[in-house]
Amino acid sequence: MTWRRHIEPFTRPLFFTWSRLTRGMTLGVRGLVVDPDGRVLLVEHTYLPGWWLPGGGVDRGETAHDAVIRELREEAHVRVVGPPRLVSVHSNKAFFPGDHVLLFRVDDFEADPFQPSGEISRIGWFPPDALPEPMNRASRDRIREAMTGAPTTALW
Numbered sequence: 049m050t051w052r053r054h055i056e057p058f059t060r061p062l063f064f065t066w067s068r069l070t071r072g073m074t075l076g077v078r079g080l081v082v083d084p085d086g087r088v089l090l091v092e093h094t095y096l097p098g099w100w101l102p103g104g105g106v107d108r109g110e111t112a113h114d115a116v117i118r119e120l121r122e123e124a125h126v127r128v129v130g131p132p133r134l135v136s137v138h139s140n141k142a143f144f145p146g147d148h149v150l151l152f153r154v155d156d157f158e159a160d161p162f163q164p165s166g167e168i169s170r171i172g173w174f175p176p177d178a179l180p181e182p183m184n185r186a187s188r189d190r191i192r193e194a195m196t197g198a199p200t201t202a203l204w
Contacts, residue, residue: 050169052095064144074147077116078103078187080135080194081126081154087173088191090180091123094169098182101151101190102126102171116152123168130156135194138186138204149204151190 081089132152140147
């Protein structure tokens with residue numbers, strides 16, 4: 049476990065306080081990147097356990113489309129070629145009141161060689177029916193919904 053995972057429970061309240069003071073609502077994006085073989089892109093953070101869909105927060109003055117494109121480039125070295133397609137919108141109120149997450153699907157992209165960073169330790173491409181463990185529950189649910197046509201839940 050990296051040192052970031054050890055301090056995350058202590059830094060989270062500070063981040064949430066700062067976010068609440070500077071924003072009325074927070075908005076995040078996640079990218080469901082699907083390669084020609086039908087595999088999905090997942091990332092492993094240096095500060096959280098498990099595998100996640102890549103993504104992050106929408107910055108002030110940034111569109112959600114621009115944010116998912118930026119996050120995919122920063123976290124996974126994926127350059128989005130075609131427009132991301134909005135798949136679903138979710139409330140993340142259980143984790144942080146007022147937070148919402150938009151899920152975008154990306155099928156048209158180019159992947160550059162991945163280099164670990166201070167935020168992402170590794171990436172992987174996985175068939176939707178053979179996702180790795182441990183896996184973030186919300187990411188697993190969103191993949192299942194988007195790839196199988198299962199009903200979408202409102203909560204992240």
